[in-house]
Amino acid sequence: MDKPQRKPPRGPAPLEADYLELYQEYVQGLRPGANSNYMGFCPIHGETPGKSKPSLSVNSESGLWYCFAGCGGGNARTFLKELGEKRSTIDRKIENLPKSAPGSRRRVKSQEKDETKVLPEKLLGVFDFCPTALLREGFDEDLLLDHDIGYDRKLRRVTFPVRNQLEELVGIVGRRTEKSEYGKYKVYTRELLEYGLTVTSFSKTNYLWREDRALSEELPDLYVVEGFKAALWFVQSGIENVVALMGSHMSELQQKKLVESGRRILLCLDNDVAGQRATIKISNQLATSRRFVIPLPEGIHQPDDLTEGELRTLCEKPITISKAKRQWQISL
Numbered sequence: 001m002d003k004p005q006r007k008p009p010r011g012p013a014p015l016e017a018d019y020l021e022l023y024q025e026y027v028q029g030l031r032p033g034a035n036s037n038y039m040g041f042c043p044i045h046g047e048t049p050g051k052s053k054p055s056l057s058v059n060s061e062s063g064l065w066y067c068f069a070g071c072g073g074g075n076a077r078t079f080l081k082e083l084g085e086k087r088s089t090i091d092r093k094i095e096n097l098p099k100s101a102p103g104s105r106r107r108v109k110s111q112e113k114d115e116t117k118v119l120p121e122k123l124l125g126v127f128d129f130c131p132t133a134l135l136r137e138g139f140d141e142d143l144l145l146d147h148d149i150g151y152d153r154k155l156r157r158v159t160f161p162v163r164n165q166l167e168e169l170v171g172i173v174g175r176r177t178e179k180s181e182y183g184k185y186k187v188y189t190r191e192l193l194e195y196g197l198t199v200t201s202f203s204k205t206n207y208l209w210r211e212d213r214a215l216s217e218e219l220p221d222l223y224v225v226e227g228f229k230a231a232l233w234f235v236q237s238g239i240e241n242v243v244a245l246m247g248s249h250m251s252e253l254q255q256k257k258l259v260e261s262g263r264r265i266l267l268c269l270d271n272d273v274a275g276q277r278a279t280i281k282i283s284n285q286l287a288t289s290r291r292f293v294i295p296l297p298e299g300i301h302q303p304d305d306l307t308e309g310e311l312r313t314l315c316e317k318p319i320t321i322s323k324a325k326r327q328w329q330i331s332l
């Protein structure tokens with residue numbers, strides 16, 4: 001192919017989709033994270049879906065990429081070079097794209113760090129005590145360890161680390177263990193000052209709990225629950241493709257992540273009027289996705305009130321939202 005004709009000057013706002021389209025051509029399983037970052041399977045070192053977690057981060061706005069498995073990083077041009085594309089092919093593919101920022105490994109990394117306010121992993125050591133309350137409720141110790149669930153002795157709260165899709169620690173949420181209507185959950189911000197950390201920007205509505213795990217797995221279904229314990233109980237029951245909203249509301253960003261996952265969404269919120277109303281609302285918000293409801297039986301308030309076997313059986317029978325509405329009519 002000869003040199004194509006020069007295009008007229010482009011407008012001031014580059015199309016965000018441009019780089020995404022380019023990367024989609026080469027990268028399998030691209031899924032959106034925060035701030036125009038996407039994670040996918042790195043074709044440079046030949047990552048295949050199902051065999052490992054995706055290591056490649058690309059930014060749809062700047063066109064920069066970074067492979068966490070050691071391939072390095074750069075701009076779209078260096079990416080295509082790494083894949084052995086011919087000079088002429090690269091020129092053709094890059095020509096119409098917005099100018100990429102100068103691409104270096106350091107730049108991509110620092111950008112992410114700044115934007116997501118990543119917390120040091122060693123912080124978890126502070127809460128490295130066994131949450132015995134959860135053990136008493138029947139949760140496996142290994143499962144709790146695997147999710148870095150800890151205990152804050154000072155504030156007497158079970159601590160749940162929140163991670164972004166790159167598996168980086170971005171926040172800590174403490175859950176009260178004693179029965180109390182007041183302050184069941186606490187998003188740690190000022191509490192972390194004591195450990196020399198300032199966390200001013202963390203909002204749990206920007207994340208789905210377990211998005212680092214459940215969004216990177218290649219499974220057709222995605223279960224959505226309200227709380228940490230509900231999600232943990234799903235995992236303990238052998239259903240690992242589950243995320244928690246960390247509440248009964250779905251934020252716009254959470255909605256975006258769920259919709260863009262392309263999965264069939266299975267809603268299993270708490271079995272009370274608030275949970276039922278939330279289910280209907282969320283179902284409406286997810287109108288563009290295939291979504292179903294896992295209705296909890298009467299007398300069961302949340303998934304962890306069931307046995308593992310009961311939960312597995314229940315999950316085999318999702319129902320439509322209209323059927324759920326009919327079932328709930330009495331209480332709505």
Ligand SMILES: [Zn+2]
Nearest residue numbers: 042045067071
């Ligand atoms: Zn790689």
